Amino acid sequence: ISGMRDWQHVFRNIMIHETSDCHFEACLVYNQWRLHSTIDKDLESKIRKKASYWRQVLSRIFNVTLTLAMSNLAFRGHRGIIGEGNSGNFLSIVELLTKYNPSLEELVRKPKGSTTYLSPKIQNKIIYQVTEGIINDIKNALFYSVIIDTTQDLSKVDQLSQVFRYITIRFHENTSTAKSFNVVLMIVFQTKVLEAINVLSKMLQSETQELGKAAEMLENAYNLMKDLRNSFFNIRQSVVKVAQTWGFELKRAPEAKRHFDELSADQQLTEPESQFKVNVFYISxxxxxxxxxxxFQSLKEIVHDFHSVNPQFLVESSDEDLHVAEVTLASRYAADLSPNFTAQLLSLRSCWKSEIKKLSTVKELATMLIVKQNTFLSSFPDVYTACMLFVSLPVT
Incomplete structure (x- = not known):
């Protein structure tokens, strides 16, 4: 190690060095380095083998825990020992898996007091970590929906369940897809549709909603969708603004050169925006x-049949028009309305025309007959019956 200066006895000194422990250890280190290995390779191999074993064990414990949790089954029984009766669902499943998995079989055979990760604390920690992960994903999601439902168990106790639906996008894996112009176009298009349909849906679900008003709202939504069909250019302008706000790149699609003898009808929908417009936008x-x-047509027919008891039509229509509307309704409900229906409508209009002018719905007309003018209700039984038939018809 310190060198040599006795060159007269160099061969003897070399032989002495080759038989020394220092030279032997150096050769061993060199040989291990040449084989790309370390001196503590066996120790490292044991550590890796042990880590692989515990990884397999924890993976199976994790899957059993999630299976029981998702199935809403109890984990523990009367006894917490594998091999004994009533040990619970968790230990019973683990015991079953030991017959097919050597890792779990070795785990179960460990002596008492050894680390097994089968205690309830480990199960609770796994469920807690999964719950925290789901909560973080929901908080980080741009959009999510909540569904809440209740039901009673055998003991008549209400059980509340909450379902969260959300979407996670891995931008590092789907960058090209996430930054597609068509994705933004689809989002803006769906927003436009939902703005109209969502309001209609909420109003139709109202308990106080009337059939006539529902038909009017459906007609407005129908006309709005027809206008939206012709507004693709305006939607595209909105998409351009949104894409610029989000930092998406808008790339112009390359145009293929056409020969002089080609017609415009020969052009195919190769541009993504045109494909979206024809295959998605128009079809949807x-x-x-x-x-x-x-x-709307179904509700419109029903509203038209009951046109004779509509306050506005009842006040503004002539006697002939009122008679025609009455005949249409009486023919459909012949078992409920008598031939005196027209006379009752004319008499009602002549008596309270000024008050009927203030009404706008059939429900308000029925309220006037039942509450305000209840003493005359027996004089207009068919009018009352027609109003009740209309009000009792479900909107949805």
């Missing part, structure tokens, strides 16, 4: 319009 809008039209 047409389906919505068709559904609203079918729903």
């Amino acid at each position: 809008i047409d389906i919505i319009i068709a559904q609203l039209d079918h729903w």
